[in-house]
Amino acid sequence: MTEDNKKRSKELSRREFLKDAGLLVGGTAIGSTVLLAACGEAETITETATKTVTADGVTTTVTADGVTSTVTDTTTAIANNFVCPFCGQEFDNISDLKDHTEDEHQGELPKVFAASEGYIVVDSKKCCGCQSCMLTCSMVHEGESSLSLSRIQVMQNIMETYPDDIKIAQCRQCVNPLCVQACPTGACHVDTENGNIRVIDGEKCLGVACQLCIQACPYIPHRITFNYTKNISMKCDLCLNTPYWNEEGGPSGKHACVEACPVEAIKFVSEVPSQLGEAGYEVFLGDAPNPNPPFFGKSV
Amino acid sequence: MTNGYAGKILRINLTDRTTSAMDTEPYEEYGGGYGMGAAVFWDLCEDKTVESFDPKNVITVMTSPLTGTIAPCVAGRIEMTGISPYCYPEWYSRSNMGGFVGPMLKLAGWDGIAIEGKADSPVWVKIIDGEVTIEDADGMWGMDTYATQEEVWRQVTGRNNFGEWIKVTNGDTTQGPATMCIGPAGETLSRLATVSHGCGMAFGQGGFGAVWGAKNLKAIGVVGTGSVKIADVNALIDARNEFTGFACRPNGGTTIPANAPFRASGCMACPFPCKYRSQTGIGNDSICAEAYAGGAANSIGVNTATDFLGMYGLNAYEGAWTSYLFSLYMLGVAGPGKEIDTNPLPMDKYGTTIFTEALARAISTRDGIGKYLAEGDMRMAEAFGRMEEDLQSGLLFKPQWGYNWHWTTPEISFAYGSLFGTRDTNEHCWQGNFRLVNYTITPEKLPAAKLVENMSKATIPYTDDPLMFNYGWQGSDGSDMAEALETGIYSEHKAKFIAWHRYYTRYYKESIGYCDFVYPMFAAPNTPDYSGWTPEYEPKFINAITGNNMTFEDGIKAGRKIWNLNRAIFILQGRHRDMEKFAEFMYAPSDKIPSYITAVMGPLSVIRDGEWIYEDCATMFMDRDGVETFKDRYYAFEGWDVATGWPTRSTLEELGLNNVADTLEAAGKLGNPS
Numbered sequence: 001m002t003e004d005n006k007k008r009s010k011e012l013s014r015r016e017f018l019k020d021a022g023l024l025v026g027g028t029a030i031g032s033t034v035l036l037a038a039c040g041e042a043e044t045i046t047e048t049a050t051k052t053v054t055a056d057g058v059t060t061t062v063t064a065d066g067v068t069s070t071v072t073d074t075t076t077a078i079a080n081n082f083v084c085p086f087c088g089q090e091f092d093n094i095s096d097l098k099d100h101t102e103d104e105h106q107g108e109l110p111k112v113f114a115a116s117e118g119y120i121v122v123d124s125k126k127c128c129g130c131q132s133c134m135l136t137c138s139m140v141h142e143g144e145s146s147l148s149l150s151r152i153q154v155m156q157n158i159m160e161t162y163p164d165d166i167k168i169a170q171c172r173q174c175v176n177p178l179c180v181q182a183c184p185t186g187a188c189h190v191d192t193e194n195g196n197i198r199v200i201d202g203e204k205c206l207g208v209a210c211q212l213c214i215q216a217c218p219y220i221p222h223r224i225t226f227n228y229t230k231n232i233s234m235k236c237d238l239c240l241n242t243p244y245w246n247e248e249g250g251p252s253g254k255h256a257c258v259e260a261c262p263v264e265a266i267k268f269v270s271e272v273p274s275q276l277g278e279a280g281y282e283v284f285l286g287d288a289p290n291p292n293p294p295f296f297g298k299s300v
Numbered sequence: 301m302t303n304g305y306a307g308k309i310l311r312i313n314l315t316d317r318t319t320s321a322m323d324t325e326p327y328e329e330y331g332g333g334y335g336m337g338a339a340v341f342w343d344l345c346e347d348k349t350v351e352s353f354d355p356k357n358v359i360t361v362m363t364s365p366l367t368g369t370i371a372p373c374v375a376g377r378i379e380m381t382g383i384s385p386y387c388y389p390e391w392y393s394r395s396n397m398g399g400f401v402g403p404m405l406k407l408a409g410w411d412g413i414a415i416e417g418k419a420d421s422p423v424w425v426k427i428i429d430g431e432v433t434i435e436d437a438d439g440m441w442g443m444d445t446y447a448t449q450e451e452v453w454r455q456v457t458g459r460n461n462f463g464e465w466i467k468v469t470n471g472d473t474t475q476g477p478a479t480m481c482i483g484p485a486g487e488t489l490s491r492l493a494t495v496s497h498g499c500g501m502a503f504g505q506g507g508f509g510a511v512w513g514a515k516n517l518k519a520i521g522v523v524g525t526g527s528v529k530i531a532d533v534n535a536l537i538d539a540r541n542e543f544t545g546f547a548c549r550p551n552g553g554t555t556i557p558a559n560a561p562f563r564a565s566g567c568m569a570c571p572f573p574c575k576y577r578s579q580t581g582i583g584n585d586s587i588c589a590e591a592y593a594g595g596a597a598n599s600i601g602v603n604t605a606t607d608f609l610g611m612y613g614l615n616a617y618e619g620a621w622t623s624y625l626f627s628l629y630m631l632g633v634a635g636p637g638k639e640i641d642t643n644p645l646p647m648d649k650y651g652t653t654i655f656t657e658a659l660a661r662a663i664s665t666r667d668g669i670g671k672y673l674a675e676g677d678m679r680m681a682e683a684f685g686r687m688e689e690d691l692q693s694g695l696l697f698k699p700q701w702g703y704n705w706h707w708t709t710p711e712i713s714f715a716y717g718s719l720f721g722t723r724d725t726n727e728h729c730w731q732g733n734f735r736l737v738n739y740t741i742t743p744e745k746l747p748a749a750k751l752v753e754n755m756s757k758a759t760i761p762y763t764d765d766p767l768m769f770n771y772g773w774q775g776s777d778g779s780d781m782a783e784a785l786e787t788g789i790y791s792e793h794k795a796k797f798i799a800w801h802r803y804y805t806r807y808y809k810e811s812i813g814y815c816d817f818v819y820p821m822f823a824a825p826n827t828p829d830y831s832g833w834t835p836e837y838e839p840k841f842i843n844a845i846t847g848n849n850m851t852f853e854d855g856i857k858a859g860r861k862i863w864n865l866n867r868a869i870f871i872l873q874g875r876h877r878d879m880e881k882f883a884e885f886m887y888a889p890s891d892k893i894p895s896y897i898t899a900v901m902g903p904l905s906v907i908r909d910g911e912w913i914y915e916d917c918a919t920m921f922m923d924r925d926g927v928e929t930f931k932d933r934y935y936a937f938e939g940w941d942v943a944t945g946w947p948t949r950s951t952l953e954e955l956g957l958n959n960v961a962d963t964l965e966a967a968g969k970l971g972n973p974s
Contacts, residue, residue, distance in 0.1 A: 128564045128573040135370045135569060136537070144527030145369045147407060148471045155462035155474045158400070158498035159446055161581035162563050167462065169474065221465045221474050228470055244533040259537075260370065262544065262571035263564065291552040291564040291576050291587075 113180065116173035117195030117251040118238045119269050120152070120258070123285035125163045126265040129156045133257035133266055140245035140256045141234070142227075151225050151236040152257050152266075168266075168282075170257075171223040171236035173198050175275050179224060179235065182216035188233070191240065195251030199237040200224075207231035238268075263289055302328055303531040304365025304845040309340065310410045310432060312425060314515050315355060315417030319432045324411040331811035331855075332364030332411065333379035334394050335862040340414050341381055341392065342865060342960070348392065348872045352385035352507075353489065353514040355418035361405075361480075361520075362412035364813045368403035368528045369569065371841040372540050372547075376567030377813035378402030383873075384722065385491045386507035386618060388678040388702030391722035392869045394810065395503040397480075397495075398567035402813075404478035407524025419516040424481070426456060427522040429469040437518040444611035445483040445496040452479045452521035471525025481519035482509040483613025484664035489513050490674035492615045492663065500575060500585030500606065501567075504615045505703070505723055507676070531847025539840045543833065544571045546826040550818050552576075553588040555602050572818050583607060590616030605656035612660040617724075618704055622659060624677040625669070626650055627695050628686075634669075640684055643668045678702035694885030700724075709886070710771055710904055710917035712789045716798045716934070717805070719880050722870065727805045728816050741823055746830045748905045748912035755822045758834040759800050760853050766912075768797035771904040773920045776889055781923065787907065790926040795934040803859030808838050811862060812855070861955045864947055867940070868960045871969050877931065877945035886922045941971025948973045 087104070091097040134150035142149050153169040177198045179188050187204035191197050200213070213233050214224045225234045239249025239256050247254040251270065258266045265285055273280030301307040305328060308321040330336045337360035341348075345358040359382035366374045376398045384393035405413070408429045422437035435455070440448050453460040456477045457468075465472045479497065486493035486509030493509025494502035503509075512518070530536060552574035556562055560580045566573030577584040583603025590606050609616050628634035629647050636643055644667055649655040662670030672680040681687040681696050690696035697705045699715065703724035707714045717725035752766040759768065772788030774781040784790050808814050822832040835852035843850060867875075903914035935942045939951030948971040952961040964970040 125561075125563060128566050128570075130566050130568060130570050130573065132370050132569045132571070135368070135375075138527070139370070139530055139533045139536070142527070143530060143533060145530055146525075146527035147403075147475055148473050148525040149527060153474045157461050157476060158565075158577075158585065159449055160461070161584070162561060162577045162579045165577055166563070220463060226465075226472050228472075245537070246534045259541075263573070288563045289549065289573065291549075291554055291574050292556070 113175075113177060113190045113198075114192065114196040115175050115272050116190075116197050116238075117270060118197065119173050119271075119273055119281070120170045120236065120238070120255065121267050121269055121273060121281050121283050121285075122168040122170055123265045123267075123283060124166050124168045126263055126285055126288050127154060127166050127168055127261075128263050128265070128288070129154065129158070129166050130262065131156075132260040132262060136256045136260035140239065140242040143244040149225060149227060149234070151223075151234055153221060153225075155221070169219070169221050169223060170266075170281070171198070172219070172273075172275075172281055173236070173238070175272060178216040178218060179213035182212040184210065184212065188213045188235070191237075194240050195238075197238050197240055197250065198235065199240060200233050200235050202230065202232040202234070205232040207233075301325060302365065302846045302848065303529040304369070304842075305332075306363075306406055306409045306411045306526075306528075308410055309336075309362075310413045310427070311344075312413060312415050312432070312434070313417050314415065314419040314423065314434070314517060317419065317423070317434045319434070322414075329858060330862060331807055331858060332367070333362050333377075333396075333811040333813050334381060335807060335811035335858065335865075336360075336364075336412060337362045337379055337381035337394070338392075338862060338865050338869065340412070342869065344414055344416060345383075348383075348869055349874070350383065352383040352390050352511055354383075355416075355515065357383045357511060359415040359508065359511055359515075360412060361415070363402045363406045363410075364811060365846050366812060366841060368406035368524075369530060369845055370536065370540055371845065372543055372569065372571045373567075373815035373818040374813045374841070375569035376400060376402055377815060378405070379810055379813065380495065380503045380506070380508055382506075382508060382511055384506040384508065385489075385510050386505065386615075386676055386702065387722050388676070389874075391701065391873055391875075392866070393506045393722040395495075395506045395508060396810065396813070396816075397497060397501055397503045398570075398815070399497045399501040400478040400568050401480050401497050401520075401522060403568045404475075404522040404524045406528055407526045408522050409524065409526050413520070415512075415515065415517065418514065422516045422518050424452065424517070424519040424521065426452075426477075427520065428456065429471065429523070429525055431469050437516075440518050441487060442484065445481050445613045446499065446611050448481040448483070448519050449479040449498070449521075452481070452519050453477055456521055456523060468523055468525060473523060473525050475523065477521035477523045479519055479521040481613075482512045482517075483611060485613045485660075485674070486510055486513040487518075488664055488666055488674065490614070490663050490666075491676045491679070492618060492674065494613050494615050496610060496613050498585050499577075499581075499610055500583070500587065500590065502610070502613075502615075504590075504617060505726070507615070509613050528845075530845055532844045535844035536841065539837065539844055540571070543837060546824045547572065547818065547820050547833070548825050550574055554586060555583070557582050557603055567815075570815070570818070574817060586610070586616075604653040608653070608657045608660040612664045614660055614663060618676060622650075622673070624681070624690075624696055625673065631695075641669060645669055676702060691883040691885060694883075694888075694890055696883075697885070699882050699886050709922070710773070710920040712771065712794065712920075713798060713801045715882070715886070715922070716794075716930070717802060719882060720798075720802065720934075721866075725805070726816070727801070727809060741825050741830050743903065743914050746823060748914045750829070751823065752905050752912050754829065754831045758822060758832065759797070759804075760835050761856065762796050762800050765793055765796065767791065767793035767907070768800075769905050770794070770907050771915070771917050771920075772906045772908075773917065774923050774926060776919060778923070781926065784923070784926060785929060789920075790923070790930040790933075792933045792937070795930060795937045798934060799860075799937050800856070802863045803856045805859070806862040806866070807855045807859030811858070812838070812842065814838065861957065864938075864952060864955055864957060865960060867947055868952070868957070868964055871946050871964060872967055875945065877935070877943065880931065880945060882922055882927065887924050887927075889919065889921055936974070942974060944969075944971055946971035 131154050135145045137151050138146040138149040155167045185204045188200045191199045214222050255268050258268050305324050307324050311320045327336045327339050330339050340360050341358050350356045361380050369375050379396050381394045422441040423434050424437040426433045450460045453476045480495050489510045491507040494504050495509050496502040549572045556576050557580045560578035562576045562578035564573040565575045565577045575585045575587045583606045586606040634640035634642050645658050663674045699708045700718050706724045752769045755769050756766045767787045770787050772783050774784045820832045821834040824832050839850050839852050904917045906915040932942050940947050949961045
């Protein structure tokens, strides 16, 4: 087994554990996104230890300093704790938490997030429909060339007339990120150490059983890309985590879709675009290239 | 399975409406595209002497390991082969198309498709990842190619435009299906029929749309949610960046409707989009020859004409230009009520969209003159007893196999490549001289001696023979014949170059799929010595994706194998040295060469008194004995029997084609060793 495979295998078992744990929480709490944001017990645990729960209830815990302990329990402790997103108080079950938030926090807004330090803006009218951005996005993140695994989507109807033939759908890194708020495990979170980019930690994602981030995204098509092979949600991380690319991403780095675009129809900006409608994210980035450059200065 | 490949080829048997998968691996040595298609055709088409419309004809549609990646100007290309109804006489032939069908097919998990048999009623094929179903196409039969694609989209996704993600088989997608289909012309078996995709992309040459029609196959629609595995992502990205740094945007030769807002549009992953889509929707995605269809004179007329051809599914380059019919009309031979009755075409409206629509309709319904036009110009001339006379005069301007004159002379590789192949070879981009113009490298910047030096360094393994690039010909009075035989277009040097060019294009252009329009093979504007990308970049992209360590020469060797396999198929179909002759007009001085040849092609490299110069060779014509001498030299270089043009056993066995040699021997068509 190579070093890489070892790492992946370890990650997988760790994620499986979190998924098993999360299913209990996520499964009962669908429909209440605010509450779900609170059920982040699994996250707390993983900061100090890695646990593996097998089907027969054997829990193996590896703490940060390498101590391994094994206990057998048919109920998992994590699932019994439900944390209020407003005050942090813990409850034994979701209905108690629901009652609590309705009684104590009626009308309150959940946590306010710091705005992202970077955004991708596009010019769908300038786009030439080559989808290089999509294939490159998929490659640098997943090591494979794919349309379905891309976190930016260029949708094209080649039978349509300009400009309705192409629409680019990129993540908006929303100032008010509903996907982050919807996530029950903290997988979809604001990365405060990296420019407040809204990212998904695949290791904490519950996968197909949850998909609340997908339901929460208010745009069509939704800006979450679902990976069925890995059973995780993925989203634009401004190339923060691109294991297959030598370049550094993030707010001050390079961005694969921007680099790949041959007609400069995708741009990275630091200022917060207008959050109203599409105007802030769908901008003018210059005239389309001429498909008929002259021969020796003359047209043929 | 190697990275870059999906690992499976889809076999569709239309007769019993079943599908199956075969492994790609045994065919990987051929690259993909044409080579893989020819090898699959060799294995699956049991009787290669059948006619094109016979259910036993096998159509292959193949991608390459670069399809569906970001390798520039190659990722969207896909190659179709099979016995072609357009060739005169019919031969095993090929056509190439860009767009999105190839990538979608790869992402669906298929390296290609082999279509066999014939359905007993109209069908279309739905491919959603690994799920392939043969669907009833009764309701689609008769639809034009645009409506067919919209209908396929509706049937695959329940809508006919993009929107929210949808879940299909094992993945999500925001994309519609990539569809290739035939129009009414294919349904009525016109030899001019295309297999079309989008508004302006098509397998144009070869008339394969009619083979689909004969097989009752209306459309294939593909959605792929999978991936192409890439061996070295960084190497691929770096190579692409380097490449786009020194290549240059080509001229698409399109005519964009005046005052219409537009975008440049291109194939999958192409950094140099050569087409356009405008707000009018007129002529969208059309390029080059199709943008001059039907003799229309103004931009709206041209583009509308293009749309009629696209919708009916007609080849814009052959026949649909109707220049032959128009010539007969101008001579007074053809016309309403004349010896050749042009009804129902409004000949007095030639050059207008009214004419083009009537033309497309007449061909597709085989109404009146349309019955003859649908068969292509050669067969029409034959039907009217004019073929010999008009090939002699050049009125029927088809140098070989019924295909239109293209860059045939003075770009001699077009002439010879077409003659030893089965169609207008249509391989532009290798021509350093053509690129000189396209990339605005002037002769002053790159003198002929330097260009020839660059080229002779690139043509591995036949390097350091600059005379391979000498376009010296006999001259209009024949006074330069000795030089032409010794060092020029009939020489052993030229034979070597033609062989290299056959191998190069067979593998790198037609099997791997590098765009014939964009790649600056021998001259690029942004390199220090104006050298092109050959031979460095061809293997670079392939290796980045496959993880193999192939050399440029490996590709040339594979190309030689493909070329010999092709040759064997042609020979089983009846090819012999005696048939490889140009049409009569090619052997006589002519004023029929269109003026744009000089304007666009520019002067060619010629050696005079030991000095390389650029010379305008536009008036070049062939010498009959010179061509026969050239054939002696070329066949000998290939290891073929000089008397027959058939490969010998030792040549085939050297290439690992032992079974091919056995088959030729059994047919009594193995060449004798010299």
